[in-house]
């Protein structure tokens with residue numbers, strides 16, 4: 336380990352812990368083959384990035400393709416191949432790349448070297464390239480006579496439709512809005528999920544042959560019984576669009592609104608201005624979107640009563656005032672029970688909001704909505720607080736009032752189950768088992784925020800599992816267990832078949848060993864459904880420190896924010912995407928560095944002949960020469976080699 340002039344530790348070699356001064360006797364540790372009988376085996380494990388991605392992306396796979404290591408066959412270009420791999424699990428790479436808070440990056444082993452791989456920036460590149468070049472999903476024949484109803488056309492419902500079409504089932508999405516997309520369209524503002532890109536990602540799914548019934552609310556326009564009769568199974572993907580009011584006196588004032596209703600009115604272009612003083616209570620994604628939108632909309636001095644924020648949010652059609660009258664900036668304050676650094680909204684979104692002029696007060700609890708003689712809110716009485724677990728404890732003597740013309744509550748959501756009361760678990764959600772089936776309701780499945788509000792990627796991952804469960808239900812199969820890690824892994828047999836290198840058919844009958852036979856893939860094991868490779872199974876000293884390529888952002892100041900709805904994130908150019916993907920350490924899978932070939936003292940590890948070589952089968956061992964010294968396993972940076980066979 337070396338130390339830089341700034342005092343930072345430079346992790347160039349990590350075989351030992353800090354302060355570990357005992358040198359192992361390498362000859363004892365290594366050259367014991369005479370009695371170990373162990374030889375290298377090649378073990379595919381799941382990298383932690385994939386293990387941390389709720390939609391179970393084969394991240395390492397599409398990074399290998401972008402860095403030009405894993406090659407497509409025929410004349411397919413690498414961008415198309417990367418898109419195919421990335422969308423196997425999640426059909427929204429452009430959306431994910433922009434707004435997913437990327438738990439995969441928190442889990443990335445590269446954090447142990449210097450910084451995580453910019454996974455979602457590469458994902459955005461793959462998605463944006465696909466949109467620009469009009470990539471479609473493969474056409475799907477309807478090969479089954481089963482029809483599935485999907486209630487809700489947000490990310491969960493659309494992802495379910497995508498997976499069902501791949502299995503050849505007919506499906507119909509019911510959604511009560513004018514357009515599909517759920518919260519990607521009616522919650523998140525367009526400067527975060529640009530609508531042309533969103534439209535492209537949705538249309539590509541619909542083009543697979545999905546029926547859509549818009550402006551149709553199940554439970555109101557269509558009774559649930561009718562849907563049950565017409566379809567073989569139902570996937571409930573209703574989302575959580577009922578905002579929770581503040582749990583304080585006065586919160587039922589007409590100018591106290593919910594964050595989701597506020598954003599829906601804005602995204603439907605009904606809400607064009609807000610009030611002069613806006614107070615928002617929250618700390619998560621929804622609240623950050625509300626304050627950022629409020630700063631962009633601003634207010635006008637003379638407002639018609641019908642155009643007041645609450646009337647527009649509650650459904651009145653506003654006059655087109657904003658295009659004719661000069662707007663002024665609104666004073667926008669966000670309060671959160673949590674200290675600012677612990678708020679659940681993404682850190683960069685919080686930084687943007689602060690720069691754009693939002694005042695954020697952390698560790699503050701609301702006490703009461705102050706009302707005027709007509710019962711309208713004029714302010715929010717608050718105090719400072721500490722947290723006992725998640726329960727706020729008021730700090731006495733710290734009370735203060737923030738003046739407000741509207742107060743927006745963004746403290747949580749639940750499903751709107753009006754007309755579907757039999758599905759309600761009493762808390763505004765639908766109960767789910769681990770297979771995303773509704774317990775005791777055969778043929779009913781679910782996914783997304785109606786299970787528990789979380790992230791887009793979570794809703795999409797759950798939808799894929801729900802579809803697997805639908806398939807098992809249609810096949811009359813009992814579901815008993817799920818793999819520890821989800822199913823979208825690198826699959827060597829699939830890879831070999833892409834290159835016409837599949838193993839030969841196995842003739843049933845006696846066989847004396849397989850070393851000379853071609854019906855088996857030798858010394859390879861796929862443990863990716865059960866094992867995630869930790870950083871200490873890697874040889875981290877192999878990787879040079881290389882700074883992460885950060886996406887550019889357009890920083891909007893508080894003076895520039897009014898009326899500014901441009902996207903803030905600037906996607907990678909191709910060269911940056913390739914270089915960033917090249918930072919991936921390929922945890923748990925060979926990345927063709929040749930270390931094992933170079934360092935083997937016996938010349939027992941060899942490169943697979945070019946005509947038979949693919950990702951995952953780049954090297955092989957000549958067991959007649961291997962003495963079991965495990966140098967190859969020690970120098971393999973990715974942890975792909977495990978000493979086995981003699982165990």
Ligand SMILES: Cc1cc2nc3c(=O)[nH]c(=O)nc-3n(C[C@H](O)[C@H](O)[C@H](O)COP(=O)(O)OP(=O)(O)OC[C@H]3O[C@@H](n4cnc5c(N)ncnc54)[C@H](O)[C@@H]3O)c2cc1C
Nearest residue numbers: 487489490491510511517518522553573574783784790791
């Ligand atoms: C303001 C906001 C910002 C967010 N920001 C982020 C973010 O930055 N990153 C992130 O990962 N996640 C974010 N999230 C969370 C994310 O949007 C949700 O987790 C995700 O949209 C859930 O998907 P879903 O398909 O379950 O539900 P939804 O997206 O809510 O879609 C459900 C759809 O079903 C429709 N529907 C409901 N009931 C019926 C019915 N009875 N009949 C017909 N249709 C019906 C709804 O109108 C809606 O269109 C945010 C959420 C909000 C509210």
Ligand code: SF4
Nearest residue numbers: 388435437439455792
């Ligand atoms: S969906 Fe989110 S968690 Fe999954 S790979 Fe993309 S950024 Fe990472």
Ligand code: SF4
Nearest residue numbers: 384443444919920922
């Ligand atoms: S280095 Fe690559 S494979 Fe390993 S966890 Fe990070 S992104 Fe995944």
